[in-house]
Amino acid sequence: MLSIKNLYAKVDGKEILKGLNLEVGPGEVHAIMGPNGSGKSTLASIIAGRDNFEITSGQVLFEGKDLLEMSPEVRACEGIFLAFQYPVEIPGVANIYFLKSALNAVRKYQGLSELDAIDFLTLAKEKMKLLDMDKKLIDRAVNQGFSGGEKKRNEIFQMAVLEPKLSILDEIDSGLDIDALRIVSQGVNSVRSAKRSMIVITHYQRLLNYIVPDKVHVLSNGKIIRSGGKELAFELEQKGYARV
């Protein structure tokens, strides 16, 4: 589904990714762990299409198509979703209006009919229930005044509504208490299927108790230095990155 080959990228002239390789198959969940500054968030940004970096060489293919040639909106319509580490607050735009616009843009691209207000609301309510989300949040401005936990729930809520093929969860566990972590993870797991893949970026093994990965990778200094099964995460937790 996703194939990254020998990727090099710079941010502000500084090389962050230095020959990264990653293959994610359909239905697979990959965890990427690594110390601060290893390039985890840069990788997430590159896949989603942020323009604050320069790719110096390498290739990123999504279902065989060159991802790097696509605008962020086309990537989203093709089925890529980034759950932001720091979701953006957008005053003046109601959450429900935003998400309906997004879903209909994606559906239109995929040749599906657009949902009307009633059908959308039914869908939204169903997904909100899944995440035990306060109904009031849907009418509020996007992320504005949301607590850290509410923002993360809102990301997963969007993911549940948009049903992407590949989701990148960038430190979805940061700022969550145990209960919120469990609920957010439930939401993530509800989207898992044999066709949907995920890349879970995290510092902590704890998240992987809830979202159990098929593969774990260690990203260090711009490269994946080790890959293994879910047991690798436990090893990292015990030994730390330095000794892996």
Place this chain on the structure above:
Amino acid sequence: MLVFKKEEFLNTFKQKGWPSIKDERWKYTSLKELSAEKFDGPNNTSSFNFNSYLEGLNFLKSYLVFIDGRLNINLSRQPQDGGVYFSSINELINNNDTEILKKITRFNNQRTLNYLNAGQLTDGVLIKINSQVKEPIGLIFITTQKNIQSHIRNLIEVEAQAKVKILECYKGFDQTYFNNILTSVYLNNESSLELYKIQEESTRSYHISSLEVFQEANSHFESHLHTFGGKLTRNEIAVSFNASGSRAELFGLYAASGTQHVDNTTFIDHAVSDCQSEELYKGILDAKAHGVFSGEVLVRENAQKTDARQKNKNLLLSEEAHIDTKPQLKIYADDVKCAHGATIGQLDKAAVFYLRSRGIDEAQANIILTRAFAVEMLEKIKDEKMKEYFDKTLQNWFNHQTLH
């Protein structure tokens, strides 16, 4: 007997001439191009189907329609409320109504365009409100002829404890013309006026308007002025508090693109104590549009316990869009609460990316975020139907734009 002599006013205007950019009040708005244009007075109006221009205004139970500056009673829906009196200004002049002649000719003589208005007067309306009128009244100005000038003079008088909402709409065919409007508002004790104005003139037209508001004790004035059209627009509002306990709220939204020029100039005269004024103007400027906000709040020596707030916020959507903003406070009293400020910004890139990362294309993301900036001005409107209409006109503006 007082006689209204247009020629004398016109001669005075010719002596005084057009305002120049050397005049501080006109520093950022040049009328050079306008003064070089040749305009005729309007001819008699040909029959025309105006339905499309009145569409959307059906929520108004009553409105007066002005075609090329003249009241057209056949197209109007006359107010049925007993508390509303209205008459065409032309009719009152023709009847030599002395009281009205006095009022028409009583204007700010520092402002030369007022002499042009009187000297070339086309028509206008006198509205008197004697009770608490529930249904809003529309004043719809449609310009159909090209290369004409309309000089419109309106008087709005709200008697003690009376209350009214008035909506002014300006629309025109896509051609060159000039509207010069002078409106005087008299608010008596404990009266209230909500004045709504939507300017959707042709982008080849000139629109200059001056609104003078005189407030007596415990009166309330609220203005919602949204400007979308016009090649060159200048909206002036001057509020004078003549007695204590009054409140004035001026809310404005201007959206301009192409090479449009839009100027909002306000003056609030806190001449007496215990009055409140609040101003918020927001501007969206795209392409090579030029915006001007010039707001002056004068708090005179006797105006203790004044509460005056003024704010201008601008969103620039392109590299070449331009804003001159000049909020000014002049305070001569010591026991007052005053605040003012101006901001100029661009769309938040992180927000644009956030929307795009969910599948919304860049153009749509820009529209959503620009609308989000403007929506605060819609939220200031308490009347639901009015808010809906203003929302539609904003949407209409977006429908005709390709935002940069």
